[in-house]
Amino acid sequence: MSEMVVAEHLSKSFGRVHAVRDASFTICKGEIVGFLGPNGAGKTTTMKMLTGYLPPSGGTASIAGFDILDHSLEARRHMGYMPENVPLYDDMRVTEYLAFRARLKGIHGSDVRKAVGESIERCGLDVMKRRMIRTLSKGYRQRVGLADALLGRPDLLILDEPTNGLDPNQIRQIRELIRELAADHTVILSTHILSEVEMVCNKVVIIDQGQIKASDTPSNLTRGLRAAGRISIEFKGDLEPVVTDIEALELVKKVMHEGTSPEGWHTLVVRAEAGTDTREHAAAIIAKHGFALRHVYRHMPTLEDVFVEMTRKD
């Protein structure tokens, strides 16, 4: 796969604040990458350096092979950027605004209408195209921001918190749109919503306190984390002797009774040493007592576990 973004030792300081420290990562063509990190982690600053809005204090990056400092015009031509708060002109109509933006991006003559028309269509803005921007809902404003980023057909889209402040329906629509755009764009988006990354992205860059903690596919990240050693079992029979026997197992730390269904099925959650699997031992205990067993499940680590592990303040 060819490389779309190569960041090498990027750093940015604002006075004494080290917003980004020595960030190196590679993003290949076609990837949908989530920058994931708590508030103030350095996601926006990293994006602003890639887009040329902020000069790095150290290090460099290239977009589609063009250095962001030495060949900033070519680098910018390959990307579309949607900032966190899309700065729209409220007193312009949607088409008017996009035409204005297209001209600013160096699109001329009849190409302006074509570019604006394409962007409007891709972002589902047709019904709103004659509206004044100030009358648009937040979801449609985000779409205008996306349509703007798409002008000039960039290969790379950089979207800063594209779903921030939207209601659940608007969030679904914008995510759907991003997934569609990913068919022919490389996408970087930032978020602090874990589920968003799981739903939309095929690569995650975890950023915390200005540093890159991990950069991999969600499945590789969760695989790398030792399984939490937690299982759930569901059985029908006497609770006490089963709990006592499981508690007596060497690796087990804690047995919790989660509840009993009206039909008498007990659910137990067993916590054991990390990386161990006590399913067989627990099932053998139920069998020894002659009780019925209908469910044994091993909890696997989630992206949330990875995130907590990597951004934990020890």
Ligand SMILES: Nc1ncnc2c1ncn2[C@@H]1O[C@H](COP(=O)(O)OP(=O)(O)OP(=O)(O)O)[C@@H](O)[C@H]1O
């Ligand atoms: N212009 C600036 N001047 C001074 N400090 C800044 C400036 N921009 C960002 N910072 C600081 O740099 C750090 C990283 O900020 P950044 O906005 O990149 O984080 P973020 O991960 O995007 O956070 P959020 O999720 O809240 O948007 C923060 O401590 C922030 O206060």
